[in-house]
């Protein structure tokens with residue numbers, strides 16, 4: 001069980017997103033995306049009849065059944081029982097969307113034997129997808145671009161870490177070519193991010209990773225840049241403790257990506273890999289994790305020990321859509337709500353680098369919202385739009 005942090009945190013209220021509204025984005029995740037995801041997982045690895053039956057049962061339960069708790073044998077069973085108090089026995093769609101999605105991934109690991117005593121223990125059900133992406137041509141292209149590393153500006157490195165988030169594997173399942181078409185940066189507070197880092201160079205920078213593969217690669221290049229430029233004296237890279245939301249990065253993915261860099265062409269990419277390896281050995285790059293990163297809760301409910309880690313940072317860079325939902329709260333805020341008003345409880349200054357892949361959005365101006373609402377596009381979920389939003393802790 002987590003020890004909650006004691007913090008006075010006043011945020012406005014807004015309706016919590018749930019997946020029980022047919023036609024809504026959240027509903028489509030459970031009723032369109034997950035069925036496809038489950039089929040892909042069962043095709044990608046030769047799970048036996050027991051695992052397959054449990055996975056299919058989970059799909060049926062999560063689309064038309066009620067929430068069942070984890071088996072008593074699960075080591076985090078008591079924690080989930082407490083998190084789900086009042087929800088057990090109710091349809092999945094009545095639970096908060098963030099809660100239900102998080103529980104779906106926890107149950108998928110249960111079904112595939114990830115935490116069991118058998119041979120599937122520790123086998124990442126999403127590993128075949130992650131490996132295909134890391135070994136693929138698009139990563140080759142990203143690596144080739146590093147030939148001109150010294151000519152690459154800080155802003156370009158942030159842009160590449162930002163748009164790397166566009167192509168997460170869960171999103172690709174129903175988005176077709178992820179976020180295809182021209183992209184648009186709706187809010188760009190990148191200058192504030194750099195100003196803060198330059199104002200307080202040499203401190204601790206935290207980066208909360210999102211996806212492996214095409215996203216983690218530019219994240220690592222950005223970390224290398226921060227260390228090389230002395231903008232950060234130390235970087236903590238936070239990854240998930242277990243497979244989550246399909247392509248979320250774990251320690252295995254960090255090691256595979258650093259290895260990919262160390263064996264890459266051109267030389268400049270290999271050099272990045274070599275420096276990251278040394279930085280990990282020397283402690284300037286510390287890869288860490290915490291059970292809270294797979295908890296069904298917003299960051300404002302993070303436990304005291306994790307809050308203390310973030311509290312020591314000059315800046316935390318928060319990657320991706322899910323981290324954004326947890327940062328501001330998975331709620332239907334009026335889009336013009338100030339980012340700092342809902343993210344300001346975070347223990348350090350924080351910069352969100354996020355492509356929009358769910359309904360939550362804050363920090364927009366009225367004119368942009370009207371323009372986008374007047375267009376035909378599902379702009380909040382299409383993955384074509386992005387924001388760089390910063391809240392500075394004074």
Ligand SMILES: O=P(O)(O)OC[C@H]1O[C@](O)(CO)[C@@H](O)[C@@H]1O
Nearest residue numbers: 029168170320321322323357358
């Ligand atoms: O990888 P990201 O950027 O966190 O995006 C994952 C997103 O995909 C979804 O799970 C939908 O499948 C969103 O709910 C979630 O926010």
